Amino acid sequence: MLLSNIWCMRLFCRSFAYLTIKDRLPQILTKAIDSLHRHKNEFFEKYGEEGMEAEKKAISLLSKLRNELQTDKPVTPLVEKYIDTDIWNQYLEYQQSLISESDGKARWFYSPWLFVECYMYRRIHDAIIQSPPIDYFDVFKESKGQNFFESQESAVILCTHLQQLKSRVGHLSREQLRSEFFRLLQISLWGNKCDLSLSGGETSAQKSNLINSLDDLKPFILVNDMERLWSLLCKEEEKASAVRVAIVLDNSGFELVTDLILADFLLSSKLATEVHFYGKIIPWFVSDTTIHDFNWLIKQVKRSDHKWMSRCGGDWKNYVKMGRWVYVDHMFWTLPHEFSAMSQVAPDLYAELQKAHLILFKGDLNYRKLTGDRKWEFTVPFHQALNGFHPAPLCSIRTLKAEIQVGLQPGQGEQLAAADPSWLTMGKYGIFQSDGLL
Template identity: 25%
Template sequence: MTDRPSPFYTDGSNDFAYNTISSRVPKIVLDVIDRNHFSPRITDELKRLADDMAHNRPIEPPSSTTPDADHWQAAYQAHFKNGQPPTWLDTVWFYAETLLYHFIIEKTRYYETGIDPYKPFKEEEIASEALWKLLDTGIGIEGEPEEKLHDVLALALWGNRIDLSMAVSMSHGVHGANDDDLLIDDRKKLIPHLLSAQASNQIHIVMDNAGTELTMDLLLADLLLQSVPSATQPTQVWLHIKHHPTFISDTVPADIWQLLDEMEKRASSRELAQRLRQAWAQERLIIVPHIMWNSSSFAWELPLQNVHIHPEATRLVITKGDMNYRRFTGDTSWPADVPFKEAVGYMDVPLAALRAMKCDALVGIDQQTRDALQANNPEWRSIGKYGLIQSNL
C-alpha cells in the first residue's frame, strides 16, 4: 500500500489552505458578528480571533469547560513545535479549521445559551424558493427503485454545492450540473449493492450541510427506507450529524426538525415529512449527533463503533461533502495512480463518498484528467463545479 501523504498545511505550501485561514475564514468570523447581536465582550473576542488568524499569531489554548475539552487540549499539545504552540499559518490545516469553528462555539458560549451563531444564515436558505422547487423536483422522480436511486443520489451529490461557507460553490447551483461535471460515478456499483438482499440492515449517512443538501439527504433516506431490502431486521438509515453548529451550515439536530416542520406546512412535501417522522418513531430513521464529527481527528484514529457504526450490521456508509472526504481520506492529494479504495483501506465496511469539490483534497483521479482540468482552470479542485461519487466496492 502507498504511504499516506502528509495532510495539507496552512504555511503556504497549499494555496487554498493558506488563503482559507489567512483570509476567507477571518471574513466569515466578521460576518457571524454582523449577523448576530453578541455582547461587546463576545464581539471583541471574535474580532481578536479573526485578527490572530490573519496575522499568524500563536493559537491560544482551548477552554477546559466544553464537553470536548479533553480532545482539544490534547490536540493543542500534539501540534506544538519545539516546545512552542503553533501559529495559525504554520500548522495542519484540518486541525486549524476545525479548531477555528470550535473557538466560535466556545467564544459565543453556545453550550450555555444553546443559540446557534449560524442560525441567521440557515434561516435565509430555508426560506429560499429554490430549495422548495428542488424538493418538488425530487419528490416527482418516478421509475423503478434503480432509476429513482440513480437520480436521487445525483441530487444528494449536487445538493452539496449549496454550502453557506463557500459562495463560489453555491454559484453553480444544483440544476446546473451536467455529465461532464461528475468526474467519477460509482453508482453502477452502489445501486446493485444497496438493492441486493443481505443480512446487513443499516445504511449510515455522514451528513454535511443543512438547508438544500439536508433536504436532498432526507429525500435519499426516505427512498432507502422504502427500497433497500433486508433479510433480517427492518432496514435502518442512520443520520450522523454534528454535535454542535460548525462550518456555518453543517447539520445539527434542530436543523432536521425545523426542516420537517417546514415540509409539513407544504402540501407537496407533507407526506414525505410524515413518512420520515413515522420512520423515526419506529427507530428505522435514527439521528446520531456525535462530537467526533466536530473534532480534528481523522476517521482512522477512532474506531467506527465509537460513532455507532457497527461493521457486522452495516450495508453502506455514505459520506457527504468536503470535510468528511478530508476526514476519511487524510486531507491530502494522493498520487494519481492510487485508487480511492486504497486510500480508505483501513475501512472494514463498504463506503461511498458523495462530494462537490471545494478544496484540493483528492484521490482516484488519473493524471490525464487532472492535467486537462488544470489546463482549463487551475482552481478546478476548489470551485464546487465538479463532483465525485466514489466507492471502495
C-alpha cells in the same frame, strides 16, 4: 505516493488552504459577530442586562479570535470545560510537538489546514458557551435558514417528484428502479454545491430545477461508482431482512432536503429498511447539520403550503417517530482527527458504523477526513488513502471544494488542471467514490 501533510500554509502561499485561512475564515468570523449584534434586542428582552453583557462578552471573544488568526498568533488551548475539551487540548499538544520553530508553538499559518480550520469553529463554540445565558445561540442559524427558504422552489420540485415516484414505486421494473436511484443519488451529489463555508457565509441557494440539469452535469462526475452502490444494495436486500444505510451528513438547508429525499426513496423502494443520519453536535463549518437543523427542516417542510412538500414532511416525521430514521450525533465529527483514528478515539462510534451495510459520506470535509487531508497523487487508490478506515462498505458523495482528490485515472488530474486551474476547489466537479463495494 504520499507527498506531504496538507497544508503548512506558509509554504503554500498561493494554495486554496492559505487563502481560506487568510481571507475566508476572517469573513466568517465577522458574520458571526454581526449575527450576535443583530440579536442583542432579543437577548435583552429575554435576559435583561445579563443578556446584553453576555452578547458583549461573546463578541469580545470572537473579535479576539479574529485578531489572533489575522496576526498569526499561537494557537491556544480551549478554556471552557466541554465533553471534548481535553481531547482537543491533547491534540493541540500533539501538533505543538511536530513544530520545529524556535518557540515550538502551533500558529495559524504554520499548521495543517484541517486542524486550524476545525479549531476556529471549535473556538467559536468556546466563545458562545463562555457567555451564558446565551450559551445556546447558533451564530450560523440565520444563514442556514436563509439557504432553505431561498431554495424552497427547487425543494418543492424535488418533493413533488418524490411523492409522484412513491405513488408508483411498487409498479416499477428493476431497471426503472435503478434509474430513479441514480437520479436521486445525483440530486444528492449536486445538492452538495450549497455550502456556506465555501461561500464565506454568503447565500448559496439552489434556485434552478436540479432534475432538469442532471444530464448536463453528468460529464462533471469524475469518479462514478453508482453502479456499485446499486449492486450492493440489491444484494443486501436479497439476503438480509434488515438493511441499514448510514448517511454522514454535510450541509443543512437545500442539501439536507436532497439527502432526506434519497433516504425516503431508499425506504420506499425497500433498498433499505432503516437510515441512520450522523450529524454535528455543535454548529460547524457554517452550514453543517445539527440535530436542531435536522428537526427544524422537517418541521418547515411539513408546514409548507404545497401539498406534496407537506406530505414529505409528514412522512419524514413519521419515519423518525417509527425509528426507521435515526439521527445520531457524536463529538468525534467535530474533532480535528482524520477518520482513520476513529477506532482509537471514538471506538463506540466506529462500532456503531460497523452495523451499517453501507455508509454514505456527504461532502468535502468528510472527504478530507477520510483521506487524512494529505496532498496525495491523483492516482493513489481511494482504499490506500483511507489508511485502514473501513468500518463497512462506504462511498464518498462530494463536490470538490479542496485541493485533494485520489483515485483518478493516469493523466486525468493533469488534463483537468490544464483545462480549468480551479477544478479542485469550486464545486464544479463531483464524485461517487466507493471502497469495499464489488
